[in-house]
Amino acid sequence: MNAMSKVLDQYNSRVYKNRKEHMVDVNNESDNVISANVRTIPGIITQRGCCYAGCKGVVIGPIKDAFTIVHGPIGCAYYCWGTRRHKARTEKGEDNYLQYCFSTDLQEPDIVFGGEKKLKKAIVEAMELFAPKTIMICSTCPVGLIGDDINAVAKWAEQEYGIKCIAFSCEGYKGVSQSAGHHIANNQLIKYVIGEGDRKITNKFSINLLGEYNIGGDGWETERLLKRCGYEVVSTFTGGATMDDIANAHQANLSVVQCHRSINYIAELIEAKYGTPWMKINFVGVEATIESLRNMAKYFNDPELTAKTEEVIADELDNIEQDMAYYQSKLKGKTAAIYVGGSRAHHYQFLLNDLGVHTVLAGYEFAHREEYEGREVIPFVKTDADSKNIESITVEADPEKFHVYLSEEDLNKLKEEKLIDYYGGMVKDMADGTYMVDDLNHYETEEFLKLLKPDIFFSGIKDKYVAQKSGILSRQLHSYDYSGPYSCFRGAVNFARDISMGIYTPAWSYVKAPWKSTPILEGTVGGVEAC
Amino acid sequence: MLNYTTKETYERSALRVNPAKTCQPVGAMYAALGVHECMPHSHGSQGCCAFHRMFLTRHFKDPAMASTSSFTEGASVFGGGSNLKTAAKNIFDIYNPKIIAVHTTCLSETIGDDLNALIQGIDVPEGKYMVHCNTPSYYGSHINGFSNMVAGFIRYLSESSGTNNGKVAILPGFVNPGDMREMKRLAKAMGVSYTMLPDTSGVMDAPMTGKFELYPKGGTTVEEIETLGDSALTLAFGKAASEAPAELLTKKCGVPNKLLPLPIGVGRTDEYIMALQSFTKEEVPYSVDEERGQLVDVLIDIHPYTYNKKVAIFGDPDTVLSITEFVLEMGMIPKYVLTGTPGTDFERSAKELFMKFGIEGCKAKAAGDLFELHQWIKEEGVDLLIGGTHGKYIARAEDIPFVRAGFPIIDRYIHSYLPLVGYKGGMRLAELITNAIMDRQDRDSAEEDFEMVM
Numbered sequence: 001m002n003a004m005s006k007v008l009d010q011y012n013s014r015v016y017k018n019r020k021e022h023m024v025d026v027n028n029e030s031d032n033v034i035s036a037n038v039r040t041i042p043g044i045i046t047q048r049g050c051c052y053a054g055c056k057g058v059v060i061g062p063i064k065d066a067f068t069i070v071h072g073p074i075g076c077a078y079y080c081w082g083t084r085r086h087k088a089r090t091e092k093g094e095d096n097y098l099q100y101c102f103s104t105d106l107q108e109p110d111i112v113f114g115g116e117k118k119l120k121k122a123i124v125e126a127m128e129l130f131a132p133k134t135i136m137i138c139s140t141c142p143v144g145l146i147g148d149d150i151n152a153v154a155k156w157a158e159q160e161y162g163i164k165c166i167a168f169s170c171e172g173y174k175g176v177s178q179s180a181g182h183h184i185a186n187n188q189l190i191k192y193v194i195g196e197g198d199r200k201i202t203n204k205f206s207i208n209l210l211g212e213y214n215i216g217g218d219g220w221e222t223e224r225l226l227k228r229c230g231y232e233v234v235s236t237f238t239g240g241a242t243m244d245d246i247a248n249a250h251q252a253n254l255s256v257v258q259c260h261r262s263i264n265y266i267a268e269l270i271e272a273k274y275g276t277p278w279m280k281i282n283f284v285g286v287e288a289t290i291e292s293l294r295n296m297a298k299y300f301n302d303p304e305l306t307a308k309t310e311e312v313i314a315d316e317l318d319n320i321e322q323d324m325a326y327y328q329s330k331l332k333g334k335t336a337a338i339y340v341g342g343s344r345a346h347h348y349q350f351l352l353n354d355l356g357v358h359t360v361l362a363g364y365e366f367a368h369r370e371e372y373e374g375r376e377v378i379p380f381v382k383t384d385a386d387s388k389n390i391e392s393i394t395v396e397a398d399p400e401k402f403h404v405y406l407s408e409e410d411l412n413k414l415k416e417e418k419l420i421d422y423y424g425g426m427v428k429d430m431a432d433g434t435y436m437v438d439d440l441n442h443y444e445t446e447e448f449l450k451l452l453k454p455d456i457f458f459s460g461i462k463d464k465y466v467a468q469k470s471g472i473l474s475r476q477l478h479s480y481d482y483s484g485p486y487s488c489f490r491g492a493v494n495f496a497r498d499i500s501m502g503i504y505t506p507a508w509s510y511v512k513a514p515w516k517s518t519p520i521l522e523g524t525v526g527g528v529e530a531c
Numbered sequence: 532m533l534n535y536t537t538k539e540t541y542e543r544s545a546l547r548v549n550p551a552k553t554c555q556p557v558g559a560m561y562a563a564l565g566v567h568e569c570m571p572h573s574h575g576s577q578g579c580c581a582f583h584r585m586f587l588t589r590h591f592k593d594p595a596m597a598s599t600s601s602f603t604e605g606a607s608v609f610g611g612g613s614n615l616k617t618a619a620k621n622i623f624d625i626y627n628p629k630i631i632a633v634h635t636t637c638l639s640e641t642i643g644d645d646l647n648a649l650i651q652g653i654d655v656p657e658g659k660y661m662v663h664c665n666t667p668s669y670y671g672s673h674i675n676g677f678s679n680m681v682a683g684f685i686r687y688l689s690e691s692s693g694t695n696n697g698k699v700a701i702l703p704g705f706v707n708p709g710d711m712r713e714m715k716r717l718a719k720a721m722g723v724s725y726t727m728l729p730d731t732s733g734v735m736d737a738p739m740t741g742k743f744e745l746y747p748k749g750g751t752t753v754e755e756i757e758t759l760g761d762s763a764l765t766l767a768f769g770k771a772a773s774e775a776p777a778e779l780l781t782k783k784c785g786v787p788n789k790l791l792p793l794p795i796g797v798g799r800t801d802e803y804i805m806a807l808q809s810f811t812k813e814e815v816p817y818s819v820d821e822e823r824g825q826l827v828d829v830l831i832d833i834h835p836y837t838y839n840k841k842v843a844i845f846g847d848p849d850t851v852l853s854i855t856e857f858v859l860e861m862g863m864i865p866k867y868v869l870t871g872t873p874g875t876d877f878e879r880s881a882k883e884l885f886m887k888f889g890i891e892g893c894k895a896k897a898a899g900d901l902f903e904l905h906q907w908i909k910e911e912g913v914d915l916l917i918g919g920t921h922g923k924y925i926a927r928a929e930d931i932p933f934v935r936a937g938f939p940i941i942d943r944y945i946h947s948y949l950p951l952v953g954y955k956g957g958m959r960l961a962e963l964i965t966n967a968i969m970d971r972q973d974r975d976s977a978e979e980d981f982e983m984v985m
Contacts, residue, residue, distance in 0.1 A: 010625075011624075011625070012620075012621075012624050015621060015624070015625070039601065039603055040577065040601045041601070041617065041621060042599070042600045042601045042614040042615070042617045042618035042621065043572075043598050043599075043600075043601075043617060043618030043619065043620065043621030043622045043625075044598070044601070044621060044625070045596065045597070045598050045599075045626070046577060046581075046599065046601065047581065048577050048581060049577060049578045049581040049582070050576045050577050050578025050579070050581070051576075051578070052578055053578050053581070053582070069546070072637070072668075073554055073637045073667075073668035073669040074547060074550050074552060074553060074554055074668070074672075074871075075553050075554025075556070075557065075579070075582065075637075075668050076554075076578075076582070077547070077550070078550050078552075078553040078554070079553070079582040079583075079585070079586060081549075081550075081921070082921075083585070083589075083941075097535070099532065099533055099924055100533070100535070100548060100549060100902075101547075101548070101549050101550060102546060102547070102548055103546075103547045103550065104545060104546070104547065105547035105550065106669050107669050107670065108667070108669050108670050110669065111637075111641055111667075111669050118545045119545070120545075121544060121545035121546075122545040122546040124545075125541075125543050125544075125545055125546040126546055128541065129535070129541055129543075129546070129548075130535050140637070141575070141576055141607070141636070141637055141638035141641070142637045142638060142640075142641040142668075142669065144607075145607065145638070145641045145642060146641065172575075172576035172577075172578040172579070172602075172638065173576045173602045173603060173604055173606070173607040173638060174604055175603075175604075176603065177577070385604075385605065386603055386604070389604050442596065443625050443626070446743060446745075460585075461585050461588050461589060462581070462584045462585055462588055462594075462595075463594070464588070465588065465592065465593050465594045466594045466596075466743050467743075468739075469593075469594065469737070469739065469740070469741075469742070469743040469744070470741065470742060470743040471741040471742075511739055511740070511741045512741065
């Protein structure tokens, strides 16, 4: 019996039937079909969050000059206050509200009589105290139930103050995980922000860095590298971004996509409306970064850019070579299990691979089937009631702003090579005999860790200490345990340093008290020492 | 840092900025973690449970295990009954707790799920328990949620057999496991046998053993909660967190209760010891005398660094009031005391303290937020800030020494293992305060004024 069967075996029949579909014993001769983006069974200790977390926490939260009012009781605003490490610097003349937490702090009478009045009043107070240029309204569970019309309030605010005000109906109960919230956030940004900017872009190597939230400064490190190669980063979605960056995204000649799950809607819609194609890249891992840079250069197809790209790669490699060799010697042969979000479980396998660490299990918290199996499965994904409830928008080409960089022929060639508008998913990069588990819950985490005994478990704060209490090093891949950046070349060294110190920290050797393995009684039996 | 905060006062009635409270369910979850073999269960969207577990884990740096009803849009329309039923079956099946402690959320409260009825309709296995409390997030704060969950356990489980078991029921309030250990140590030193509810020591400060335990050794057992009804006396710490459950135990089982402030500082720990003594009618042992004397000794030693220093204190009402009295004992001036938790008692109690120590010009506010506290500090500065992690932004913006005390502390380690309560806790808090002030003096002094001996 393999590890997967052993874990499943302990479930009752109904749970067994459900959870079996969410696990794959990877065999690249077969289809590796997995069930994903469906409801978690009630009572299961899942690590998943909600729609609000995906919208406000992930996509909208990082926009530094958007004054985001969480409309609901206090908790939801409070938990998203400074707890995700999407860093943002404030340049001169820019607003940055990330140190603040704004909420309507709804009380019982508001729930009974409606919260619109309080929301309006909160906007009046926000304007008088902070005078922001953009206000976002994110609603939480009860707001959807009592029927507050937050879109009407947003419209009122725009007329009253001449600001931009966007409403996000991202109540926690929508969808099955954070994923629904990503979608809702994507929809509103495409509808109300992207395409409105008229910043002058002179560099033809202009790109959007989509699905990069600048956790621990990842986005800054990636931007540094891209600028070195000669690119102009028009916008980053949404780490450290301003509203103006986002409004100008339509002008870029290529969108590169780091986190496919949270931003793929925008990537596609920008292409449909403005002609900018998208490319799945990955700046986590040395080899992955090199490949991504080369693919980008291939798209822009410019000898100077290509040469500069190679020069930068050589130089960056040269800078980290010694450090990487040192950490490889410390980490080679170790094994890892990874359970994170909707893209990192894939990305970090590359970086671990660079270090000689083998991934034995990987899973996503809120991915869809395409993040596991590749976009080729999209036509075969069944839509259920939960996903139907989230609006799927379509757009027409914008007659004025639509622009192309490559000829249709060249673009089609890249599409055939699967460099453009394609993501192959995680499973193709996983070795046979490893495991892929969707919505890995607490019980399965505990059991798989016992059976597979990885040296490191990469996950989040909720299960970090579960692993560590059982003697396995755990590093958070949502927050990087307050370290980073982990992206690109230099980031790889930071990552290697952090996991090396985790594995080699002396305290692990003291877990067992000496008296646990020393007998209390010393004595002799027939003149021979007994113990 | 916090550049939009200006000192000009502005009356807000709708926009909450930088709150000093969070919602009820997280308090309920924390209380339920203090019951042995208990699975706290969040009846609402998955996100609530995820946020609360995340938050508690960040504070304690230990696993906070809890399950959820995983509401979808359908459940939100048709009610969460079937989700709860499925959840209960799966929890007992897979995680095998002795008891499930359900708390509601703003979602399940708004749709009006009747938890009494729902739980009655659930087939709870023999020898297992399922209890609940209502924790609407749009009322009160995490402190009310904690209080409601403790009351929930009592409502469902505690019975009076008619025989007094001679024990004291200790309701410790919303404090760290380190505090609970210290309260128990003092009760033991006084020769009192007790049951503490909840007791998160041994759960949220569990040791490293190389083996993860879903239900660690600590926590009040179901049997202990059942026999709480036979207690001779309840000592309830903190009006906000413990008065309601103590009153319930009196009403339901006839156990008399004495409401005490959280025992932080000399006077308030004295009250605890006196309450224990009036129960035992025995001499206070020398060991307690000695600890008390040590605390008073250090307070006299450090007074040159604390006397007349102005301090701002924020956090949960019971904690803030007790720290306020302690800083008054140290000769400091609690210039501003603020809690995010609503309620009229807080301001009155704070003002009584100002009067008791003959201090004027101090402000106290309940249902306030950190934006307002920061405005006050900008208007007239303080020498020290005491509170949870969220205060670090104000401390940096105004360059004020900062002592982390209370909940939540999500940017430092070890704090939850160590007490603020009792004479020992007082000594720890006095050390934290003095070090912060003296480190600042060292940092700011001119080179020629830099002292070797202080």
